[in-house]
Amino acid sequence: MKTIEELKNTWEQHKDDNSFSTVYDQKMLEKIFKSRVSKHTNESIKFFGAAFTLQIIVYSLLVHFGVMNLVNAQIPWVSIGGIILFLPYTYMLMKRFKNLAKTELEVNSAVSMHEFVNKQQFILQNFHKFKSRYDFLIVPASCALAVLFIYNYVPEGILKHSVSAISLFIILLIGGFFVIRAENKKYFKLPIQNLKKISDEFTS
Amino acid sequence: MKNEKVKSFIEIINQNIGITHKVARIYFSESEDREDVIQEMMYQLWKSFPSFTGQSKFSTWMYSVCLNTAITFRKKYVHHKIQPLNVEHNQFSLPDYENNEEAMSQLFNAIANLSVLNKAIILLYLEGMSYDEIAEVIGLTKSNVSIRLVRIKKDLEIQLKNKI
Numbered sequence: 001m002k003t004i005e006e007l008k009n010t011w012e013q014h015k016d017d018n019s020f021s022t023v024y025d026q027k028m029l030e031k032i033f034k035s036r037v038s039k040h041t042n043e044s045i046k047f048f049g050a051a052f053t054l055q056i057i058v059y060s061l062l063v064h065f066g067v068m069n070l071v072n073a074q075i076p077w078v079s080i081g082g083i084i085l086f087l088p089y090t091y092m093l094m095k096r097f098k099n100l101a102k103t104e105l106e107v108n109s110a111v112s113m114h115e116f117v118n119k120q121q122f123i124l125q126n127f128h129k130f131k132s133r134y135d136f137l138i139v140p141a142s143c144a145l146a147v148l149f150i151y152n153y154v155p156e157g158i159l160k161h162s163v164s165a166i167s168l169f170i171i172l173l174i175g176g177f178f179v180i181r182a183e184n185k186k187y188f189k190l191p192i193q194n195l196k197k198i199s200d201e202f203t204s
Numbered sequence: 205m206k207n208e209k210v211k212s213f214i215e216i217i218n219q220n221i222g223i224t225h226k227v228a229r230i231y232f233s234e235s236e237d238r239e240d241v242i243q244e245m246m247y248q249l250w251k252s253f254p255s256f257t258g259q260s261k262f263s264t265w266m267y268s269v270c271l272n273t274a275i276t277f278r279k280k281y282v283h284h285k286i287q288p289l290n291v292e293h294n295q296f297s298l299p300d301y302e303n304n305e306e307a308m309s310q311l312f313n314a315i316a317n318l319s320v321l322n323k324a325i326i327l328l329y330l331e332g333m334s335y336d337e338i339a340e341v342i343g344l345t346k347s348n349v350s351i352r353l354v355r356i357k358k359d360l361e362i363q364l365k366n367k368i
Contacts, residue, residue: 004360004361007308007311008330010307012330024214024218024221024246026210029210029214029250032243035243036243036244110255110265110268110269111272112268112340112341113268113275113321113324113341114342114344115343116276116343117275117276120276198321201322202321
């Protein structure tokens with residue numbers, strides 16, 4: 001068996017040889033960069049897709065709800081109130097998303113591994129913290145709105161069917177909870193855990 | 205892309221292209237993942253290229269970018285279709301180690317069992333970097349690198365011994 005030092009010598013003898021078959025030219029690089037940009041964009045869309053879809057559904061429901069009940073003195077105001085309530089969340093989400101994308105782009109990959117891991121971990125943890133709080137408020141509110149919307153078309157309305165309305169609300173809430181949990185696990189918890197594992201190695 | 209900048213980038217990258225292959229080889233066992241991560245490295249190298257000031261060796265700078273890309277590379281991109289380049293690009297061959305191929309292959313397999321951080325340290329050591337350079341790329345102190353290397357070498361020797 002060869003020792004590590006002997007293997008290192010063999011490795012070093014071949015360190016600079018040109019048996020790597022790839023030689024890049026401008027065309028190849030352009031192709032790679034285009035493919036990467038589209039990949040990163042797709043990933044961002046997937047990453048925030050659920051949150052944005054939820055926003056669109058909420059606003060559509062509120063507008064629909066208000067317009068369909070223009071004759072009623074109170075309902076359009078409830079819709080407007082709902083929109084006003086949701087707007088700060090949408091604004092915050094967009095702002096945070098922009099910051100996250102910007103920060104990820106600005107993080108210089110040429111820093112030391114330790115610094116890079118810590119920065120990546122900080123960016124993800126920060127956004128995850130915000131998103132968890134945001135989900136905690138927006139998911140129950142969206143479920144309640146959906147129930148209100150559905151029972152608007154049920155004869156005698158929500159007050160006469162309060163038990164089924166509450167049941168529907170709970171079902172929607174549980175469904176929403178599992179979807180959000182899976183999303184957070186995939187995009188935040190697991191990557192943060194992996195980064196933490198690497199980061200811990202530096203201090204062990 | 206500005207021609208002058210691209211030309212100098214292509215020239216210097218082609219001279220050091222082995223770095224991308226070696227980093228990909230120690231962190232990813234599947235050739236498809238390696239192809240994907242190498243493309244990501246090229247993209248990150250291009251993006252970071254303006255930050256290369258020449259204060260350190262280009263290879264040291266390139267190792268930093270490639271290692272950082274590899275350790276945070278998200279394999280969740282599994283559904284992404286990798287942009288096919290050309291036939292040669294898909295040949296992820298490492299240097300021909302003449303009569304030492306088996307020994308080198310065993311070494312790569314042993315390295316694969318190391319932790320993320322230790323893989324990076326041993327790779328830089330095998331590449332002949334000084335402890336100072338390794339410390340710069342990794343972000344540890346020189347003495348810490350030296351202590352870790354003793355442990356890693358011991359670990360690798362045990363693994364290689366057990367293979368026989």
